[in-house]
Amino acid sequence: QKEVEQNSGPLSVPEGAIASLNCTYSDRGSQSFFWYRQYSGKSPELIMFIYSNGDKEDGRFTAQLNKASQYVSLLIRDSQPSDSATYLCAVKSGNTPLVFGKGTRLSVIA
Amino acid sequence: GAVVSQHPSWVICKSGTSVKIECRSLDFQATTMFWYRQFPKQSLMLMATSNEGSKATYEQGVEKDKFLINHASLTLSTLTVTSAHPEDSSFYICSARDRGQGAQPQHFGDGTRLSIL
Numbered sequence: 384q385k386e387v388e389q390n391s392g393p394l395s396v397p398e399g400a401i402a403s404l405n406c407t408y409s410d411r412g413s414q415s416f417f418w419y420r421q422y423s424g425k426s427p428e429l430i431m432f433i434y435s436n437g438d439k440e441d442g443r444f445t446a447q448l449n450k451a452s453q454y455v456s457l458l459i460r461d462s463q464p465s466d467s468a469t470y471l472c473a474v475k476s477g478n479t480p481l482v483f484g485k486g487t488r489l490s491v492i493a
Numbered sequence: 494g495a496v497v498s499q500h501p502s503w504v505i506c507k508s509g510t511s512v513k514i515e516c517r518s519l520d521f522q523a524t525t526m527f528w529y530r531q532f533p534k535q536s537l538m539l540m541a542t543s544n545e546g547s548k549a550t551y552e553q554g555v556e557k558d559k560f561l562i563n564h565a566s567l568t569l570s571t572l573t574v575t576s577a578h579p580e581d582s583s584f585y586i587c588s589a590r591d592r593g594q595g596a597q598p599q600h601f602g603d604g605t606r607l608s609i610l
Contacts, residue, residue, distance in 0.1 A: 419601075
């Protein structure tokens with residue numbers, strides 16, 4: 384059974400701080416890793432994806448992957464109240480469907 | 494970027510009605526589309542994988558005769574909830590991936606909120 388684990392939160396950070404979201408996965412053969420953001424009542428939207436070990440930066444977002452530890456994280460710099468949402472970690476191997484974590488609820492306090 | 498259109502966005506109907514939801518990839522071809530269901534405050538649950546030109550693959554516990562999936566073209570998949578009952582009320586979301594991009598992300602439609610009275 385492939386599993387993706389996330390802390391459900393809520394994770395509360397003050398505006399302007401760095402929010403750190405973490406995710407672990409069980410399938411060592413996983414090849415692709417994704418972070419989605421889901422606002423309440425809306426469908427998920429893709430924020431970032433990463434395939435290789437290390438960091439990948441896009442604007443205020445940085446994804447970090449450590450395959451040896453089976454660990455993925457998402458850092459959000461200069462957090463804004465509009466970043467408040469549930470963040471879903473998703474993992475994939477080959478052409479199989481994405482396996483989603485249950486999501487971490489982030490609350491950015493103004 | 495890749496756009497997935499889902500229609501309708503909201504359905505309210507009586508118990509026993511069958512409801513069809515459409516999912517279209519607008520600017521890419523998708524041999525595979527995915528159907529998810531999400532209950533309030535819960536995580537996404539994969540219901541089935543829709544394959545163009547062949548039968549859908551259903552996840553364990555999902556009734557294939559209840560949730561009919563048709564993927565007749567590279568840009569359209571439909572989910573029909575047959576004889577819907579109040580317990581089928583949920584947020585249904587489709588997702589698609591570009592046919593040539595096995596490792597590329599899945600893109601989601603805006604979802605369909607289904608309410609059965």
